[in-house]
Amino acid sequence: MSFPEERPRRLRRTPLLRSLVRETRLRPSQLVRPLFVSDAIKERREVRAMPGVFQETQDSLLAEARASVEAGISTLILFGIPASKDAQGSGAWAPAGVIQKALRRLRSELGGDVLLIADNCLDEYTDHGHCGVLDEQGEIDNDATLELYARAAVSQAEAGAEIIAPSGMMDGQVEAIRTALDDNGFPEVAILAYAAKFASCFYGPFREAAECAPRFGDRRSYQMDPGNRREAMREIELDLEEGADMVMVKPGLPYLDVVLEARQRVEHPLGVFSVSGEYAMIRAAAAAGGLELRSAVLESHLAMRRAGADFILTYFARELAGWLREEA
Ligand code: PBG
Numbered sequence: 001m002s003f004p005e006e007r008p009r010r011l012r013r014t015p016l017l018r019s020l021v022r023e024t025r026l027r028p029s030q031l032v033r034p035l036f037v038s039d040a041i042k043e044r045r046e047v048r049a050m051p052g053v054f055q056e057t058q059d060s061l062l063a064e065a066r067a068s069v070e071a072g073i074s075t076l077i078l079f080g081i082p083a084s085k086d087a088q089g090s091g092a093w094a095p096a097g098v099i100q101k102a103l104r105r106l107r108s109e110l111g112g113d114v115l116l117i118a119d120n121c122l123d124e125y126t127d128h129g130h131c132g133v134l135d136e137q138g139e140i141d142n143d144a145t146l147e148l149y150a151r152a153a154v155s156q157a158e159a160g161a162e163i164i165a166p167s168g169m170m171d172g173q174v175e176a177i178r179t180a181l182d183d184n185g186f187p188e189v190a191i192l193a194y195a196a197k198f199a200s201c202f203y204g205p206f207r208e209a210a211e212c213a214p215r216f217g218d219r220r221s222y223q224m225d226p227g228n229r230r231e232a233m234r235e236i237e238l239d240l241e242e243g244a245d246m247v248m249v250k251p252g253l254p255y256l257d258v259v260l261e262a263r264q265r266v267e268h269p270l271g272v273f274s275v276s277g278e279y280a281m282i283r284a285a286a287a288a289g290g291l292e293l294r295s296a297v298l299e300s301h302l303a304m305r306r307a308g309a310d311f312i313l314t315y316f317a318r319e320l321a322g323w324l325r326e327e328a
Pocket of ligand 1: 119120121122123124131167168202203204205206207219274275276277
């Protein structure tokens with residue numbers, strides 16, 4: 001009988017020992033909360049596949065943002081749903097558009113207590129539901145779309161966004177937005193690029209929440225093929241060359257290999273978006289009695305940090321902040 005010389009279990013013996021040697025930690029300040037604000041509703045409405053997530057009115061948004069800040073989640077990313085849509089998505093840059101109104105109100109009511117990120121895309125605003133405008137053949141017109149993203153970014157910055165997050169996956173979008181921000185007096189506004197965004201079925205519930213399912217076709221001509229990791233590195237590199245301050249991988253859990261490799265290559269801050277389908281999946285499994293909610297959420301978010309994400313965009317942000325405080 002020989003006995004082991006190496007005994008890793010020595011350091012797993014008690015909670016204090018385990019905590020001392022834990023390599024990865026999760027803090028509320030590393031979480032970003034997505035919020036939906038709609039000008040098409042009179043009362044806040046729960047998203048069917050996402051229990052606990054709502055489309056907010058301008059009023060309920062403010063209440064939620066306040067509650068969020070009090071719970072320790074001060075960074076918010078806003079998605080707007082306009083009262084009416086058109087082919088160009090003109091609601092995205094309207095001075096009194098849904099997102100502009102929301103940004104102004106949160107900025108004036110909450111001041112420096114919140115950090116406001118504006119998602120920059122057209123799909124919530126176009127009547128066809130695509131992330132870009134269409135040419136005569138009905139194809140996405142990449143370069144015409146860039147001008148509209150730039151216009152939307154400037155109006156988001158004017159309304160108080162401190163970070164613009166382009167999510168449409170058009171080529172050149174970061175450069176177009178950077179140039180427009182600089183030319184219009186917003187050199188201090190940062191860009192968080194959805195750099196490696198995959199064409200994922202896990203966005204399903206978001207399309208209900210943001211009312212942006214494409215009316216025809218799909219997003220595979222602009223979002224990335226799920227099989228491509230090298231291409232993800234190239235997308236990240238390009239966005240950094242174009243002037244992104246931070247980059248993001250999306251979705252989260254099924255793409256942690258991409259997060260890990262990005263972390264190894266990139267010195268810039270790296271985020272991961274744990275998307276609507278990930279939220280729905282954990283919620284549904286917990287509701288069915290198959291998973292314990294709190295443990296599943298804590299473990300999966302720790303895994304995203306362990307893979308290398310500096311921060312996580314997650315619909316669990318507010319609940320998670322409460323649990324993290326109890327753990328501390
Ligand atoms: C596009 C956008 C989407 C998400 C964030 N920005 C939807 C899409 O690409 O279809 C998905 C987020 C989620 O699923 O939680 N504006």
